Amino acid sequence: MADESSITMDVRETFEGKTSVITGAASGIGEGIARVAAEAGMKVVLADVAEERLQRVVKDIRSAGGDAIGVVTDVTDRDAIENLADVAEDRYGEITLAVNNAGIESIGFSWEIDPATWDRVIDINLRGVIHGTRSFARRMISRGTEGFIANLSSVGGLGIMPTQTPYIMSKHAILSFSECVYLEMQFAEHPIHVSAVLPSSVRTRIFDEALTDRNSGFTEGQRVRMAQAIEHGLTIEEAGRRILAGIAARQFWVSTEPEATAAFAAQRARYLEELRPPALTQEMRYLLGE
Template sequence: MSMEALRGGVAVITGAGSGIGEGLARVAAEYGMKVVVADIAVDRAQSVASAIVEQGGEALAVKVDVSTPDSIDALAATVHEHWGDVTLLVNNAGVETLGFTWELSTAQWEKTLNINIHGAIHGVRAFAPRMIAAGKPAWIANTASIGGLGMMPIQTSYILSKHALISFSECLYLEMQIKQAPIRVSAILPGPVATRIFQDGGTTIDTGSEQHRVLMNAMLEADGISGYEAAQRILPQIAAGDFWVSTHPEITREMAAGRAAHLTALGNPALPVEVLRGMGLSIDGE
């Protein structure tokens, strides 16, 4: 399959008001898709949709709160009423929350898991039945992270949610095989991409969490590719039917190999030396 297979179809992308989601919306429109720009920040969604229309594309901005199943159901109803069958669903919306596990409030935990995990689950629940019933080739992609192949303290709520999304995507892939549905499933594992995730992310009140946020945000700003460039790498892989979709293949392979070796050895959790240094922690022998 190639990008031509997506042309003329309808793309629904959550978290499309900025970052990778915005990039995916713009690239999908450039390839002739009708794009639903879904985001909780409706002003951002409208801005992206307007830019697409100004460039000759078709786009519809819709406000959605993916942490609320009813809001996702309303999104699905709006899309099907406006444009009919959905060709591409990208469950992309996500948040970053920093803090020690026991210091995050109930509200912070619920918000993070509801957006990052349940948002994708209910996105599939709301859209997949009609996609299957249509009997036409279609694509579902869930935005996880290379963090889903590793571990990182302070980012616990985010990291565990991305592990969960990889597992969810794997099981969904197998379920589509059992149903013999012409729907391809992908897990997107972005590497360093300069988005608003650390700017918009919440933290606990301790200075360590705030320092970690500043450090991670600075790293992405210095080394991260743009959301648009990430989307240019991501969408062709989705169209090709790849399950593992990466913005930085070499980093992804390295992370996957490291995870496999760690599990094979049943090793204790540990961080690389360079990460420890970056967090200001002492290292044996230094």
């Protein structure tokens, strides 16, 4: 892995002066990507439903000399995504980079999770990525120049975890969706690079804000243990630099920690090759509180 300064330089060579749109950009990995994109000289359009946090990040980027705007956007709404793209093009012209990042977590047994929570996780994590990919792909294809679409999966997209089923399922689906779109771009011979981003341990608030039954000692305890497990991970800016470097290098598999991703992939490959039944690991048992 190159050092952080060279990563920023690589990203600048590819993206300086161009426009990026990043969903879920008011916090977490999306915020990190937005800040690094601005540092690299991109014009950045940040999208999120959390207006106050969104404007805080926009203000910070501008204070640091970056060029950014915020657009309150619900990624589950196709029309809202189209509006986001329209606003971005009206303000900055061609969109070169679209990062479909918005996502949420939930904790609980599949049969106990409220149907509304199931719908919300799938709508944001999966349909939001689909809406964004389709909208930005059409616009990039119509202009015929090089473009980049990055979809946020997770190392969880290479694994399994009880009581995180909606999230894990959505990340597996994002990965397979991105693989298929990558092949479609190849077949249609469009100069659009598709990346699947698989972050590992990054210091975000995803578990602090995970949808749980807060009256349940089990789900609350697991939420705390999961949050503790990532508190020593990469900062969001470190993750953003590594992610943008991978995208700029036109990689399909983009990781914040390549060794961890390779280990997950190898474990998954063995599991599938041997057609093993799912098994509770020691790590799973710890996170579940056993």
